[in-house]
Amino acid sequence: MRYIDEFRDGALARRLAATIAAEVDPSRDYRLMEFCGGHTHAIFRYGVQDLMPPNLRFAHGPGCPVCVLPMARIDQAIAMAEQHGVTLCTYGDLMRVPASGRRTLLKAKADGADIRMIYSTQDALAIARTEAGRQVVLFAIGFETTTPPTAVALKQARAEGLRNFSVFCNHVLTPPALETILAASGNDGGDGDIGTVALDGILGPSHVSTIIGSRPYEFVPARFGTPVVIAGFEPLDVMQSALMLVRQINAGVARVENQYTRAVTRDGNARAQALMAETFGPRDRFEWRGLGHLPHSALRVADAYAEFDAEQRFPVATGNGREIRGCECPSVLRGLLEPTDCKLFGSVCTPENPMGACMVSSEGACAAYWSYGRLR
Numbered sequence: 001m002r003y004i005d006e007f008r009d010g011a012l013a014r015r016l017a018a019t020i021a022a023e024v025d026p027s028r029d030y031r032l033m034e035f036c037g038g039h040t041h042a043i044f045r046y047g048v049q050d051l052m053p054p055n056l057r058f059a060h061g062p063g064c065p066v067c068v069l070p071m072a073r074i075d076q077a078i079a080m081a082e083q084h085g086v087t088l089c090t091y092g093d094l095m096r097v098p099a100s101g102r103r104t105l106l107k108a109k110a111d112g113a114d115i116r117m118i119y120s121t122q123d124a125l126a127i128a129r130t131e132a133g134r135q136v137v138l139f140a141i142g143f144e145t146t147t148p149p150t151a152v153a154l155k156q157a158r159a160e161g162l163r164n165f166s167v168f169c170n171h172v173l174t175p176p177a178l179e180t181i182l183a184a185s186g187n188d189g190g191d192g193d194i195g196t197v198a199l200d201g202i203l204g205p206s207h208v209s210t211i212i213g214s215r216p217y218e219f220v221p222a223r224f225g226t227p228v229v230i231a232g233f234e235p236l237d238v239m240q241s242a243l244m245l246v247r248q249i250n251a252g253v254a255r256v257e258n259q260y261t262r263a264v265t266r267d268g269n270a271r272a273q274a275l276m277a278e279t280f281g282p283r284d285r286f287e288w289r290g291l292g293h294l295p296h297s298a299l300r301v302a303d304a305y306a307e308f309d310a311e312q313r314f315p316v317a318t319g320n321g322r323e324i325r326g327c328e329c330p331s332v333l334r335g336l337l338e339p340t341d342c343k344l345f346g347s348v349c350t351p352e353n354p355m356g357a358c359m360v361s362s363e364g365a366c367a368a369y370w371s372y373g374r375l376r
């Protein structure tokens with residue numbers, strides 16, 4: 001298949017692996033964080049880690065939207081459905097993520113709440129149009145990649161005068177999370193207040209970067225002296241990006257490079273950015289699972305669209321949400337632990353019976369280890 005097969009070519013992969021092995025400095029280690037869950041899955045699905053020299057290790061980052069959503073926000077969504085009787089529309093992965101008291105959206109649905117699985121924001125709009133008697137709330141999550149479709153839905157709802165549609169906004173922003181991880185890892189010379197590993201380079205997100213471009217990462221080399229390479233999601237993309245990082249590290253330089261030039265530019269998608277700026281505004285703080293409350297790291301529905309803001313229309317009181325005892329998702333999301341370091345991995349916690357978000361989501365690191373057999 002064009003544009004796919006050439007990025008999965010085994011002979012090319014072996015040549016790239018040999019080049020990386022020849023160029024790494026055997027006297028040091030290389031710790032590279034892949035920010036996205038999509039990269040984590042590519043690395044394990046195609047055995048990329050096994051093709052690397054032993055002193056080059058990938059650390060898994062927080063770039064899985066389902067994984068970083070804190071339990072309290074799922075509690076809040078369930079409460080909206082149960083206390084206000086709204087029709088809550090959500091994506092499939094979220095249905096099985098444990099909330100407080102080991103409830104899930106799926107269990108709340110079984111208990112009688114009107115919670116429906118959708119494939120796109122347009123599905124939620126369609127329900128609002130056809131069921132005028134119900135209040136339809138879109139449980140919107142995701143990084144900058146999935147924010148524009150929510151923005152379009154808000155604009156459509158306003159243009160159509162849909163009074164029974166609103167958005168529970170949980171869209172988050174990549175650069176503040178990256179900043180937190182690097183500050184916590186001591187890459188700026190300080191001691192962060194959350195533990196994580198020291199990082200030598202970052203594989204930057206691919207889909208997010210198609211929207212925001214590569215420019216927003218330029219603070220990383222400037223402030224932290226850490227190189228960034230925006231990397232595509234195919235195995236050869238990841239390997240080539242690792243080689244680009246190794247070369248920067250060996251040369252003692254740090255800059256933002258773009259391996260994924262077939263989709264990412266420095267300035268990104270101006271139209272999508274304008275849509276987002278019109279419909280959303282920044283939140284002062286937002287909680288991320290594993291990273292805590294980060295300033296300016298998420299979006300809320302803009303004041304101009306306040307009538308479509310589910311948090312204003314359907315306020316609920318919930319607690320803070322506590323991780324299931326023994327679940328190491330917060331440390332996995334900071335690259336501090338590998339999924340197999342969690343005592344629950346593969347015993348109590350499996351995809352059929354997930355204890356944490358990282359085992360549920362198709363982009364979660366625990367699910368990647370489970371699916372592609374990285375068991376110890």
Ligand code: SF4
Nearest residue numbers: 328329342349356366
């Ligand atoms: Fe949490 Fe399960 Fe991953 Fe352990 S294996 S960190 S319990 S999701």
